[in-house]
Amino acid sequence: MASLLPPTPTATSTLKHSQMASPMKLTTPNNASFLQNSNHRLKSNSAKCHAVFGDVAKGLVENSVGMDQFQSIQSGIVQLERVTEGLSDMQKWGVLVFGGLTWIYLTARPGVLVGAIDAYLLAPLQLGLDNLVGRRNLKRSDFVVGEKLGEGSFGVVYSGVLVPKNGNGNNGSVDVVQKRGRGKTTQVEPKSKDKVILKKVKVEIQGAAEFGDYEEWFNYRLSRAAPETCADFLGSFVADKTNSQFTKGGKWLVWKFEGDRTLDDYMKDRNFPSNLESVMFGRVLQGVDSSKRNALIIKQIMRQIFTSLRKIHDNGIVHRDVKPANLVVTKRGQIKLIDFGAATDLRIGKNYVPNRTLFDPNYCPPELYVLPEETPSPPPEPIAAFLSPILWQLNSPDLFDTYSAGIVLLQMAIPSLRSSSALKNFNLELKNCGYDLKKWRDYTRSRPDFQILDGESGRGWDLATRLVSERGSLRRGRLSAATALRHPYFLLGGDQAAAVLSKLSLSRK
Numbered sequence: 134m135a136s137l138l139p140p141t142p143t144a145t146s147t148l149k150h151s152q153m154a155s156p157m158k159l160t161t162p163n164n165a166s167f168l169q170n171s172n173h174r175l176k177s178n179s180a181k182c183h184a185v186f187g188d189v190a191k192g193l194v195e196n197s198v199g200m201d202q203f204q205s206i207q208s209g210i211v212q213l214e215r216v217t218e219g220l221s222d223m224q225k226w227g228v229l230v231f232g233g234l235t236w237i238y239l240t241a242r243p244g245v246l247v248g249a250i251d252a253y254l255l256a257p258l259q260l261g262l263d264n265l266v267g268r269r270n271l272k273r274s275d276f277v278v279g280e281k282l283g284e285g286s287f288g289v290v291y292s293g294v295l296v297p298k299n300g301n302g303n304n305g306s307v308d309v310v311q312k313r314g315r316g317k318t319t320q321v322e323p324k325s326k327d328k329v330i331l332k333k334v335k336v337e338i339q340g341a342a343e344f345g346d347y348e349e350w351f352n353y354r355l356s357r358a359a360p361e362t363c364a365d366f367l368g369s370f371v372a373d374k375t376n377s378q379f380t381k382g383g384k385w386l387v388w389k390f391e392g393d394r395t396l397d398d399y400m401k402d403r404n405f406p407s408n409l410e411s412v413m414f415g416r417v418l419q420g421v422d423s424s425k426r427n428a429l430i431i432k433q434i435m436r437q438i439f440t441s442l443r444k445i446h447d448n449g450i451v452h453r454d455v456k457p458a459n460l461v462v463t464k465r466g467q468i469k470l471i472d473f474g475a476a477t478d479l480r481i482g483k484n485y486v487p488n489r490t491l492f493d494p495n496y497c498p499p500e501l502y503v504l505p506e507e508t509p510s511p512p513p514e515p516i517a518a519f520l521s522p523i524l525w526q527l528n529s530p531d532l533f534d535t536y537s538a539g540i541v542l543l544q545m546a547i548p549s550l551r552s553s554s555a556l557k558n559f560n561l562e563l564k565n566c567g568y569d570l571k572k573w574r575d576y577t578r579s580r581p582d583f584q585i586l587d588g589e590s591g592r593g594w595d596l597a598t599r600l601v602s603e604r605g606s607l608r609r610g611r612l613s614a615a616t617a618l619r620h621p622y623f624l625l626g627g628d629q630a631a632a633v634l635s636k637l638s639l640s641r642k
């Protein structure tokens with residue numbers, strides 16, 4: 134067998150900076166004749182082409198790191214060839230196949246290699262940088278706590294304002310914009326960049342502190358791996374004294390305020406989904422008939438949900454609480470995931486406790502658990518990470534979230550499923566039908582309106598039936614986020630085109 138490696142330059146092929154000052158002098162003793170020919174050809178090229186080559190060569194000279202990398206790749210190839218010199222062709226093939234398989238294993242979902250780079254390089258780097266710019270030095274006095282927005286089992290959520298630091302011209306006061314109210318009185322509002330969301334981790338509830346630590350960990354993890362999928366996490370602080378809102382020693386998590394309403398808030402409105410039209414598409418759908426508009430709005434929301442889920446799943450994270458109340462709609466029509474308190478990272482077993490269910494029963498798949506109940510507690514993190522591609526292949530834990538996303542699709546598309554009592558009833562009926570959506574359609578007496586799902590030759594309905602289902606054999610069958618995005622429902626990207634057009638018209642203003 135011929136050498137598996139390309140012909141390698143010799144050790145004398147090191148490029149000297151002085152030789153590279155001009156693109157014509159990019160030469161080495163060994164391949165001088167080739168480059169001389171190239172010189173002649175280059176000289177006969179147009180002046181424009183010459184200039185481009187000159188710029189590239191100058192870039193190479195100036196970027197000595199690039200050259201170093203080039204040289205180290207060269208010497209790596211030389212060394213690899215030396216190592217395999219004494220091997221037979223068969224053995225060389227063996228090395229190649231082993232290397233290939235190792236690469237496939239390390240890069241297969243949930244990505245052992247990327248995870249290791251994140252844990253041992255990016256996370257410490259983020260910590261160092263955050264400390265440098267003061268991001269991890271938040272304190273109680275940096276915030277004014279506003280109205281309560283919600284309360285979960287482990288935390289209470291408030292709106293709030295970040296008080297700008299002294300020294301930037303604000304004298305520690307809240308940066309405000311003035312607004313004319315209806316009665317012509319002047320309302321004072323914080324500038325949107327200063328608005329924050331604060332979550333107070335309950336101190337008196339057992340397990341709440343652990344939950345807060347997990348939520349913080351997941352937010353930092355996603356801020357490195359997939360920041361566009363979730364709310365911008367600003368950090369945490371521990372209250373240093375007790376007063377009206379604060380309890381000394383209590384932990385607070387802080388996010389940038391991403392938007393006034395969640396998808397749930399929009400869905401409670403009778404005008405849904407047209408109440409989201411201007412946020413998602415501006416005015417580009419004017420002239421399109423209303424049922425088509427509604428279908429496009431819902432498709433765009435689902436596309437964003439699946440895109441975010443695909444990204445977090447690629448990183449080994451399963452959210453486990455996907456529902457409209459945990460999807461914030463931003464001013465620019467982005468749908469962002471919030472509330473990672475129930476999330477689990479199945480690359481390293483973070484927040485995975487066998488047999489623990491944490492989620493909303495209305496959106497939870499029939500299997501109830503993200504992994505089979507008999508799955509043991511995770512081993513130490515490096516071992517768990519090494520085994521994670523096998524665990525993922527055997528159990529497809531991401532299908533937990535895609536079931537919930539399927540319920541969100543049904544709720545958005547079928548108006549009679551939007552109230553929580555109707556959803557509860559739907560879940561009971563679906564259970565009676567063995568989680569077979571087609572059977573449920575024949576069985577239910579509630580006369581749902583399937584117009585949106587049945588449009589476009591029933592593609593939406595087909596997608597829903599492939600999401601809201603029992604898992605098939607080998608715990609598969611239900612669509613993953615990546616395969617859902619390849620479903621014919623998303624192929625005709627009218628929603629994408631409208632979203633792009635709307636962004637373009639916004640940027641022109």
Ligand SMILES: Nc1ncnc2c1ncn2[C@@H]1O[C@H](COP(=O)(O)OP(=O)(O)OP(=O)(O)O)[C@@H](O)[C@H]1O
Pocket residue numbers: 282283284285286288289290330364365388389390391392393394395458459461471472474
């Ligand atoms: N970054 C954000 N931007 C805007 N609003 C937010 C943000 N984060 C949270 N909210 C608002 O706060 C509410 C509660 O947040 P979250 O779901 O994280 O809290 P929770 O107490 O864990 O609630 P639950 O467990 O009941 O879902 C959300 O429904 C949303 O209205």
